[in-house]
Amino acid sequence: MDNNQKGLFFLGIFLAIGLSIAGYFISQTIYNSKVALNTAEAKGLAERRVRADTANWDLVFSVSGKAKAELPDLYAEAEKRQKIIIEMLKEKGFEENEIEIGVIDYYPEEYRDENQNLVDQKHNLVGSITVNTHKVDLVAKVRADVNTLIARGIDIENRAPVYLFTKLNDIKPDMLREATKNARLAANEFAQNAGVTVGGIRSARQGSFYIKDAGNSYGDTEKIEKDVRVVTTITFYLTD
Known part of the structure; x- marks a missing residue:
């Protein structure tokens, strides 16, 4: 065999090897691509009806007078009313550490004619009392007594x-498990129609938890009953 024939012989061998290697990588790429495409994305919903565990309730009271000289008497009256409100709250079942006493603010008002002459004035004292409590049912009951x-x-x-509702972390794990289960059920429906089987989880995305007043599409602070909702998006592998 002369040199030209030898060269062509080895060239043919290298070409064959190269094509086989290239063919392997191409087929492997196609295989991996096919595996990657054999997935199904499904959403899973979980909902819970819960009760609020904390209430913040503000009571605002006021006294007013015409003469500035009456201010000392007005302050005394404001403190008297403040004490009456606090005593009522305690009688109804609230503890002292649940009652926060705000400051008594002074708001003067002046009324003038078209020539800017003072024709009347009013001196207002406004105080506030806030109830911060876990006794949410008691708040709802005592409001009427005010x-x-x-x-x-x-x-x-x-x-x-x-x-x-401040105990979201207590129910998160169970709700996420339920949402994942519901996502798999949805994926199974798709798989049955496609004639395939749902396998393991490829990826998962957890949505935000939403807390709304029960029965409302917006608002989350007015009602004791709340609805908690979460949606997860999960991609499952599919097998033949």
């Missing part, structure tokens, strides 16, 4: 309580 203070001549603003 109106009896109005009959006693106390100018009081009975503000709507803010009801909060």
Whole structure:
């Protein structure tokens, strides 16, 4: 065999080896691509009905007078009303450490005519009391009793309580398990129609937890009953 023939012989061998190697990588790439495409993405929903465990409730009271000289008497009256409200809250079942006493603020008002002459004035003292408690049902009950203070001549603003659910971490694990289970059920529905089987999890994305007042599409502080919701998005492998 001359040199030209030898060269062509070895060239043919190298070409064959190169093509076989290239073919392996191409087929492997196609295989991996096929595996990557054999997946199904499904969403899983979990919901819980819970009760608020914390309430923040503000009561605002005020006294007013015409003459600035009356301010000392007005402050004395404001402190008296403050004490009456606190005593009522304690009688109804709230503890001292659940009652926060705010400052008594002074707000003067002046009324002038078209020539800017002072024609009248008013001196207002406004105080606040906040109840921070885990006794959410008691707050709902005592709110109605506050109106009896109005009959006693106390100018009081009975503000709507803010009801909060603060124990989300206690229910998160169970809700995520339920959402994952529901996602797999959804993936199984798809797999049955496609004639394949759902395998392991390729990836998972947890959505945010949402807390809303029960029965409402918005708002999360007005009701004691709350709805907690989470949606997970999970990609499953599919097998024949």
